[in-house]
Amino acid sequence: MAKAKKAKIAIEDVLLPIDEHPYEIPQNWCWVKHNGVLDISGGSQPAKSYFISEPTEGYIKLYQTRDYGDNPVPVYIPEKYATKTTLEGDILLARYGGSLGKVFRAHEGAYNVALAKVIKLYPDLIDDEYLYKYYFTQFYQDFCVKASKGRSAQAGFNRDDMNNIPFPLPPLAEQRRIVEQIEGLFSKLDEVKEKIECLLDSKKVRCNSVLNKAFTGKLTAKWRENNNIKFETWEYINFEKIIVEGPQNGMYKPKTSYGSGTKILRIDCFYDGKLEPWEKLKRLEITDEEKHTYLLSVNDIVVNRVNSMPYLGKSALIRKLPEQCVFESNMMRIKINIRKANPEYVIRYLNSSIGLQELRKNAKQAVNQASINQQDVKMVKIALPSLEEQNEIVKIITSISNKDEAILNKAEAVIEEIDLMKKSILAKAFRGELGTNISKEKNSIEVLKKLIEEESK
Numbered sequence: 001m002a003k004a005k006k007a008k009i010a011i012e013d014v015l016l017p018i019d020e021h022p023y024e025i026p027q028n029w030c031w032v033k034h035n036g037v038l039d040i041s042g043g044s045q046p047a048k049s050y051f052i053s054e055p056t057e058g059y060i061k062l063y064q065t066r067d068y069g070d071n072p073v074p075v076y077i078p079e080k081y082a083t084k085t086t087l088e089g090d091i092l093l094a095r096y097g098g099s100l101g102k103v104f105r106a107h108e109g110a111y112n113v114a115l116a117k118v119i120k121l122y123p124d125l126i127d128d129e130y131l132y133k134y135y136f137t138q139f140y141q142d143f144c145v146k147a148s149k150g151r152s153a154q155a156g157f158n159r160d161d162m163n164n165i166p167f168p169l170p171p172l173a174e175q176r177r178i179v180e181q182i183e184g185l186f187s188k189l190d191e192v193k194e195k196i197e198c199l200l201d202s203k204k205v206r207c208n209s210v211l212n213k214a215f216t217g218k219l220t221a222k223w224r225e226n227n228n229i230k231f232e233t234w235e236y237i238n239f240e241k242i243i244v245e246g247p248q249n250g251m252y253k254p255k256t257s258y259g260s261g262t263k264i265l266r267i268d269c270f271y272d273g274k275l276e277p278w279e280k281l282k283r284l285e286i287t288d289e290e291k292h293t294y295l296l297s298v299n300d301i302v303v304n305r306v307n308s309m310p311y312l313g314k315s316a317l318i319r320k321l322p323e324q325c326v327f328e329s330n331m332m333r334i335k336i337n338i339r340k341a342n343p344e345y346v347i348r349y350l351n352s353s354i355g356l357q358e359l360r361k362n363a364k365q366a367v368n369q370a371s372i373n374q375q376d377v378k379m380v381k382i383a384l385p386s387l388e389e390q391n392e393i394v395k396i397i398t399s400i401s402n403k404d405e406a407i408l409n410k411a412e413a414v415i416e417e418i419d420l421m422k423k424s425i426l427a428k429a430f431r432g433e434l435g436t437n438i439s440k441e442k443n444s445i446e447v448l449k450k451l452i453e454e455e456s457k
Contacts, residue, residue, distance in 0.1 A: 008456045011449050022139075022166050026432040029174075030445040034165035037126065037448075039119040040093065042158070043111040046081040060085070061109040065099040068092075071308065073368060082110035084117070091118040091132055096156035101144035103135040116159075122451045125444075130175035133182060137426050139166050168430050169444045170437065177436040178429050185425050189418050196411045203404050210400055211352035214393050215383045223392050234385045240378035242341045247303065247332035247374040251294045253284050261285040263325040265296065267304050270316035273351045278322050286326065294326035296333065299343045303350070303359070306330040306371045313359035313372060317347035332377060345390040348397060349382055358382070 014036030021031050045062055052059060052075070059076040063086070066073055086092065086106035094102040096114045104115075111117065118135075120126055134140065143165050147157040170178065213219040217231050224231060253264075263281045270276060286294075296302075300318045304311060307330070327333055336346055349355045358380040363370040385393070428434055 009452050011445070011452055014448065014452065015445070016164070016166055020164070020166070023431060025168050026170070026437045026439065028437070028439055028441055028443040029168055029170045029432060030443070030448065032167050032169050032448070033163055034167050035159070035163040037121055037167060037169070038131075038162075039121055040095075040116040040159050040162065041084060041119055042095070043084045043113050043115045043117070045110070045112040046077055050077050050081060051075045052077075061107075063092075063107060063109050063111045063115070065094045065097075065102065065104075065114050068102070068104040077110060085110050086117055089128075091128075091135070092116065093118060093135065095147075095158075100148050100156055101141055103132065103140075105132070114156075122448070122455070125172070125448065125451060126169070127172060127175040127179060129179045133179065133426065134167065134430065137430050139430075168432075169448070170432065171441045171444045171447070173441060174432075174437055178434060181434045181436050182425060182429050186422060189421060193415055193418050196414055199411055200408060203408055207401065207404060208353055210397060211348060212354065214397055215349055215352055215354050217383075217385070219396055220385070220389055220392055224389070229386070229389065233389075234383055236381055236383055238378060239380040239382050242337050242346070242382070242384070243334055243378065244337045245335035247334050247377045249305070249374070250302075250327040250329045250331050250333065251286070251290060252329040253286065257284045257286070258282055259284070262291060263323060265302065265325055265327045265331075267307065267311075267314075267328070267330055270302070271314070273316050273347045275316055275318070281325065291324065291326065294333075296321065296325050296327055297335070299336070299338060301334045301336065301343065301347060301350070302327055302331045303334065303372075303377060304331050305373070305377075306369060308368065309360070309363065309365075309370045312363055312370045313350070313356050315347060315350040315355075315359075317343055332374060334377070340387065341384065342387060342390040342394055344394040344398075346382070348394070350380075355380070355382070 014032050016031040016033050025031065051062070055061070055074075055076055058079055060079045060082045062075045062077045062082070064073075064075070086109060088106065088108045090106040092104040092106045092111060092115045094100055094104070094114060095116050099114065106117070118131065120128075120131070143157070143162070147161065148155050210219065217224075217234060221231075223229075261283045262285075263278075264284050265275070265281060268276075269281055296318050298318055298321055301315055302318070303315045304313060306312070307314075336343060350359065359372060359377065360370070362376045362379070363372050384390075425434075
C-alpha cells in the first residue's frame, strides 16, 4: 500500500495576515498563527473506578490541575489506560473551568482532560522557555478570558479555537536573549517581593501572638492590675452559654436561582473575619418565608461548616448591612447574647489559633473536605472575661491591627505593582522593546520557510 503524502503547507498558511497584526515588531521577526507553529493535545483518563490513591506497580500518576497547586490529591491509573503522557518540563495548559488560563511545567506521568500539552511543530524554531513565557502574555491570557465566557458553565477551549492567536516569532538567538533579559529583571523584582512577603509573614505572626496573649489574659494584665481585677474572674465556658439563637445552617438554592433578587453571603465572600466589599456578593430569588428564616442581622456571626481543613471554621461578624442579605448552606449563623459577650471579642477569638483549634477539634474528615456540626460549635470552649475587659481587649487589638493593616496595605500595593511591572516587561519583551534584538540576524521568516519546505518533502 502506497504511503500517504503529507498535505503541503504554504508559508501563507502559517503567517498571520497583515491586517491582523496586533502591532509593529522588528523587521527580522514575523507574526505567525499559533496553530501554524504549535499544536495542543488534550488529555484523557479512564473511568474513576480505575483510580487508586497509592503508587503501585503497573500504574502511572494521573495529573490534574489541582496537582499543580498547593493541595495536590495524587491519583494513579493503570499504565495501559495512560494514552496521553508528559515528560518532565513539558508545557501544560489548563483549558477548562476555574483553572482556565493557568500554565504549568509538567511532571512525568499521564494528564487528564482538563489539561492540554503544547507541542512544537518545528522543535528547532522556538525556544522552550520563550514559548512558556508566551502563555503568560496578553495574547494567550486574553484568549482565555474570552473562552471563560463560552458556551457552557464548564467553559474552555479546544485546539481549533487557538488557530489565529497571534504569535510573535523572533530569530531563535533573539528568543534566548529575551528569555535571559526577562529572567534577570524578574529575579530583581522577586527579591523585592520576597522581602515584602517576609514582612507580611512577620506581621501575621505578630498578629497571632497578640491574639494568643489576648485570650490567655496576658494582654490586659496591666489593665487588671490598675483596675484591681483578678484573673480568676475569667470564665472558661462552652460557646452555647452565650448563644441566644442558633447555630443554624444556611439555605441551598440551585444555580438557576442566582442572578437577581436578595444578596447572599457565600463562603468565598469573607476572610480573616471580614466580609468582601458588598458589591461582590451575588443575588438570588427567594420566597418571603425563606427570607424570614435566613435573613442576617447586624452582630450575627457566621461560621464555615464544610470546607478543606485549612478553611474549615473560618468565621465573620456582620458589622453592617447596606441591604437585606441571607446566607448559604455551608455555613451556620449564630446570634450571641451581647449583654454577656462583645461580638468583636468573640469573632477575634474564633479566628485566633486558639479558637480555630477549638472549632476543628471534632471535625469529621472526608475526601478533600472536612465538616463540623451545630453541636461541635456549641461545645467550643471560649475564654470569657468580664464585658468591661472584653471591651478593653478589643480596643487594644483594634489599635494594633489598624497600624499593622496600614503597613500591610502598603506592602500589598507594592506586590501588586511588582506584578504589573512583570506584565509590562513581558509586553515589551514580545514587542522587541527590551533592547536585545540584533537586526542583522537572519529573518525568522526565512528559517520558517526552510523548515516548512523540508517538512513538505
